[in-house]
Amino acid sequence: MAGPQSRAVGVNMETSFSLKKTVLDVLTSLSDSFAAFLPRAVTALIIFLIGLVVAKLVARLIRTSFERLKVDDLLEKVGMTDILQKFGMREAPGFLLSRLVFYLLLLLFTQSAAQAVGLTAVDNSISAFFSYLPHFLAAAIVLFIGMLVAQFAGGAVTRSARDSGIDFAHILGRIVSSLIIFMAGLMAVTQLKIDAEIVHSVVLILLAGATLALALTFGLGTREITRNLVAGFYARKLFAVGESIEVQGVRGSLSGVTPLLVVIETANGLTTLPNAIFLEDVTRQES
Incomplete structure (x- = not known):
């Protein structure tokens, strides 16, 4: 008849065997997961490196084309460089465009790499960004064209007023330029698909009030x-x-x-x- 000591030894052996089996199962699962993940990780790394090379080549091609075709000089003549400097961008337009294309291509290849390793959250975030990108580019183009028109119109008004002998010609030019930029900003907000109905209503009320006040001022107070x-x-x-x-x-x-x-x-x-x-x-x- 087995004593209590022998039964305790049997329980300890069973517990030790069960713990060993659990550890082996965990290690086996980890090794299988790593073996399955390694090819995908290598594939993602290769995709990212290819994207890095392609992005650099395309960026260099853009800079070279701008330099050879003198595109930067042409954009400086039409006032684009001055507008970019107002936003704190001191580099040439060709360099800025090349950097933008570089990062966009790199982000696109990063999305492909995320798909390869199964990073769904990263993939969805990048997809959402590229889905919204056309709206952002449209808003930027509208705002940029508005600033070009504002610069041209403000200069024309300033020159005409100065030729007419008006001392505050520069102020008139700035007012016209600011109004055009303001309207371009409203159009840009619309392109961003932001609900700007309240903003439009407030702006219309303010413009109507300003127009009425200006008409009354010139009609009554400043006729002479x-x-x-x-x-x-x-x-x-x-x-x-x-x-x-x-x-x-x-x-x-x-x-x-x-x-x-x-x-x-x-x-x-x-x-x-x-x-x-x-x-x-x-x-x-x-x-």
């Missing part, structure tokens, strides 16, 4: 200023500085025409009159 500005514009076209004129009983040499006043040098000194007198009184030119 507007008349002087218009009269001064035409006076500079009709009369030359140094020419002898007589207007409203003042005779002398025309010293200058400011946006609001005409300056006449008489025998008693300088006399200033509002430009509107050219619209109200007969002006005589003396030879």
Whole structure:
């Protein structure tokens, strides 16, 4: 008859055997998983390295093409370089484009590598990024074209106002440029598929209020200023500085025409009159 000691030894042997079998099963499972994962990992690494080489070659091709075709010089003439510098991008457009294409290609090959090793989360994230990328590019193009138009329109307004003798010509140009950029920004937000209905409503209300306020201001509060500005514009076209004129009983040499006043040098000194007198009184030119 077996004693208690022999039964304890049997239980210990069974427990030891069971633990050993469990460890062996775990190690076997790990080795099988590693053996199955290793080919996929090697495949993913090869895909990533190929993508790295392809991305570098394409980026170099873009930079070389821009340099040989003088594309950077052309873009600088149309103002693209200045716009990029406003966003803190000091490099040439060709270099920036090559870097963008490099990272996009690298990301695309990274997605293929993630698919090879079964990283579904990474694959889905990159797919979502590329699905949204066309909207982002469309918004960037709209905003960029808007900034080009704003730069051209602002410069044209500034030159026209300066030629008309308006002292705040630069401010007018900046206002026109800012309005165009603002509208381009709203269009860019729409391209991003962001719900901007509330923003559009607020903007329409603000623009309507600003337009009404501006109309009332010019219609009621600044009628005389507007008349002087218009009269001064035409006076500079009709009369030359140094020419002898007589207007409203003042005779002398025309010293200058400011946006609001005409300056006449008489025998008693300088006399200033509002430009509107050219619209109200007969002006005589003396030879």
